[in-house]
Each structure stands twice: as structure tokens, then as C-alpha cells.
Amino acid sequence: MSSELAVPLFDLRISDRQRAAVDAVLRSGWLTMGPRTAEFEAAFADHLGVPHAVAVANGTAALHLSYLGAGVGPGDEVVVPAITFAATAAAVRHCGGVPVAADIVGPHDLGIDPADVERALTERTRAVCVMHYGGYPAGGEALRELCAARGIALVEDAAHAPSARTATGAMAGTLGVAAAFSFFSNKVLSCGEGGLVATADEDVARQARLLRSQGLTASTWDRHRGHASGYDVAATGFNYRLDEVRAALLLGALPVLEDEIAARRVLVHRYRRLLADVPGVLVPYTDEDVGRSSCYVMPVLVDGERDAVRAGLLSRRGVQTSVLYRSVTELTAYGAFGSCPRAEDVAARELTLPLYPHLSEEDQSHVVEALAAELDGSRRVAA
Numbered sequence: 001m002s003s004e005l006a007v008p009l010f011d012l013r014i015s016d017r018q019r020a021a022v023d024a025v026l027r028s029g030w031l032t033m034g035p036r037t038a039e040f041e042a043a044f045a046d047h048l049g050v051p052h053a054v055a056v057a058n059g060t061a062a063l064h065l066s067y068l069g070a071g072v073g074p075g076d077e078v079v080v081p082a083i084t085f086a087a088t089a090a091a092v093r094h095c096g097g098v099p100v101a102a103d104i105v106g107p108h109d110l111g112i113d114p115a116d117v118e119r120a121l122t123e124r125t126r127a128v129c130v131m132h133y134g135g136y137p138a139g140g141e142a143l144r145e146l147c148a149a150r151g152i153a154l155v156e157d158a159a160h161a162p163s164a165r166t167a168t169g170a171m172a173g174t175l176g177v178a179a180a181f182s183f184f185s186n187k188v189l190s191c192g193e194g195g196l197v198a199t200a201d202e203d204v205a206r207q208a209r210l211l212r213s214q215g216l217t218a219s220t221w222d223r224h225r226g227h228a229s230g231y232d233v234a235a236t237g238f239n240y241r242l243d244e245v246r247a248a249l250l251l252g253a254l255p256v257l258e259d260e261i262a263a264r265r266v267l268v269h270r271y272r273r274l275l276a277d278v279p280g281v282l283v284p285y286t287d288e289d290v291g292r293s294s295c296y297v298m299p300v301l302v303d304g305e306r307d308a309v310r311a312g313l314l315s316r317r318g319v320q321t322s323v324l325y326r327s328v329t330e331l332t333a334y335g336a337f338g339s340c341p342r343a344e345d346v347a348a349r350e351l352t353l354p355l356y357p358h359l360s361e362e363d364q365s366h367v368v369e370a371l372a373a374e375l376d377g378s379r380r381v382a383a
Contacts, residue, residue, distance in 0.1 A: 030244060032241065060195070062180035083110050105342070132172050134293065135295050160188070160294065215233045281375070
């Protein structure tokens with residue numbers, strides 16, 4: 001038995017380009033939101049093909065500002081997927097709104113089910129949030145048509161999905177009134193803490209820029225450069241600013257984003273081949289889906305005692321895994337949602353395997369062999 005970690009769930013590596021970019025920021029003496037933030041916003045907007053990108057402190061802030069941009073206010077309902085991080089629902093409450101859960105498609109597609117979204121709509125529904133689970137675009141065009149027909153805003157939680165594309169070729173983050181991205185440490189594009197609101201709506205972008213910095217009409221950088229002699233406070237805003245160090249990290253990482261996603265896709269295709277004949281394992285999505293995904297995580301569904309399998313993988317095999325995610329209907333803060341049975345079934349069976357661009361084939365093979373051995377052991381115990 002070994003407790004030594006052989007294969008971590010994720011392994012973040014900072015490149016020399018990123019170190020140099022951060023060093024330049026430190027030498028400049030300007031650490032708060034400024035020129036690097038603006039440069040990253042322009043670069044990411046160009047990458048997505050949208051006119052506006054507003055960098056913020058984290059993905060939750062991006063969701064909050066996206067919902068506000070969609071007009072969500074006190075008493076408004078927002079339909080959210082049952083399988084998502086809690087922030088997708090929490091940000092609705094930050095607006096005074098009411099999150100309403102819709103079920104997922106099923107074990108082969110962990111994205112929100114457009115048919116269940118339609119069932120959940122009421123006269124109080126202000127918006128629908130589609131979260132692109134694991135970097136796999138989820139029902140975007142169908143939801144866009146549904147929302148347009150009902151006069152409801154579509155918001156994207158694209159935290160997992162930079163560079164992901166729908167079956168029609170549309171970039172994730174360009175389908176709704178606003179999209180929220182996350183740059184948390186383990187994300188495909190990461191800087192530790194950071195987020196971004198992407199939108200084609202000038203009013204939504206203007207509001208996000210105003211609210212991210214306490215409602216100030218002129219930033220510290222504007223005043224420093226003499227572009228403004230003072231400021232007004234035009235709204236009750238928030239401290240949602242992104243700092244220059246994190247913007248520099250993102251600028252350093254953006255040029256290799258596509259290469260790193262390509263490496264992730266290769267690894268996911270290999271995982272799928274290796275896992276195809278492992279008893280008790282279901283791998284969601286298809287090979288074709290992988291080619292459009294940003295491949296943020298490698299989710300699998302397992303038979304038997306999932307938590308015991310996870311514990312054995314770590315303690316006996318040195319393989320770290322995670323659960324992404326529990327169904328929000330099972331969380332204490334959101335228990336009033338009611339039941340979403342497909343999401344709850346998946347949440348009880350899902351585990352996330354190690355995935356990062358530089359994962360070696362040797363380590364990947366070890367992960368698959370370890371999973372097969374633990375599942376075999378679990379079946380023997382059950383027998």
C-alpha cells in the first residue's frame with residue numbers, strides 16, 4: 001500500500017513566457033487593473049470573435065455581472081443546470097433572483113436538457129443559463145432558439161470552455177447575451193483567480209465595466225494617465241477588478257491555448273480507447289464531441305461504490321481523482337430545487353480522472369490500470 005501521489009488530478013506549470021510577463025509587471029510598478037488587463041481583454045475578445053470582453057476577479061463575479069446584464073433582479077427566476085458548480089446558482093441569488101434547476105440530458109451527455117429547461121419555464125423566468133460541462137458545448141443553439149421564442153435571455157457559463165465549439169461551429173461564449181469565463185488555477189486557461197464577461201451587447205459591456213470597479217466613471221489607470229481629473233460614482237458597484245499580474249499570466253498563456261487544448265484532446269481520445277473495454281466504466285460524450293471540446297476534465301461514470309473506488313485509487317495506487325459535481329439539488333443551500341433524477345444518478349457515479357496537457361502516456365496508462373483494478377476489487381467485495 002502506498003500513500004505517495006503518483007498522478008495528480010491536475011498539474012499546473014508556469015511557462016518562461018508567463019514568468020517574463022509577470023516580471024515586466026513587477027518592474028513597471030503598476031499592479032492594479034491597467035494596461036495588461038486591457039491588452040488581455042482585447043486579445044480574448046479577438047480570440048472569441050466578440051466585440052467586448054470585460055476581465056474581472058473570478059468566474060463567480062463574471063456570472064453575477066452576466067446575470068445583471070441579462071436583467072435578472074429580485075424575484076426573477078433563472079433556469080440553471082443541475083450538474084454545475086454552486087456558483088452558477090449562487091450568482092442568481094446575488095442578483096436577488098431565484099435559481100431553478102433543470103435536469104441533464106443523461107449519462108452520455110452531462111449538459112442541461114433543453115426539453116427540461118422548457119418544462120421549467122414560468123412567467124417569472126428572466127434567463128436560462130447553459131453551462132458547458134467539461135468543455136463540451138451544451139445545447140446552445142436549441143436553447144438560443146427557445147429563449148428567443150420566449151423573450152428570455154440566454155447566459156452562458158463558459159468557465160470550462162474556452163475555444164470549445166458547437167456542432168455548427170459557433171464558439172462557446174458567443175451564443176447568448178453574455179458569457180462568463182473562469183481562469184481559476186485548474187482551468188484550461190488559468191491565472192489563479194480571474195474571470196471574464198464576454199458579450200456582443202455594448203450596454204451589457206458598459207454596465208459590467210462600471211460595476212466591476214465600485215461604479216466609478218474613471219479608473220485609477222485613467223486618472224494616472226491624465227485621461228480623467230476625477231470621477232463620479234454612477235452605480236452601486238463591486239470590487240471585481242482583475243490585477244495586472246494575473247492579466248500578464250493570461251497574456252502569456254493565451255498564445256499556446258490552442259496547442260494545449262489539442263494535447264488535451266489527444267489524451268482524451270487515448271483515454272477513451274483504453275477505457276473502452278474496462279468493465280463497469282461508462283465514458284460520456286463521443287469521439288466527435290471531443291474534437292469540439294476544450295477537454296477541461298476527463299469524467300467517467302463507474303458502477304459500484306464510487307467513493308470506495310476513489311479512496312482505493314488514492315491510497316493504493318497514488319491516483320488523485322475528484323467529483324465534478326454533486327447535483328445542486330442535493331446541496332443544503334439549494335435543497336428546495338426538488339429532484340433532477342438523471343443528474344442525481346450521474347452525480348453518484350461520476351469521478352474525474354487526471355488530465356493536463358503534459359500528462360505522460362505512462363502515467364495515463366497507470367491511471368486506467370489502477371481504475372480497472374479498483375473496480376475489479378470492488379466487484380469481488382460486493383460478491
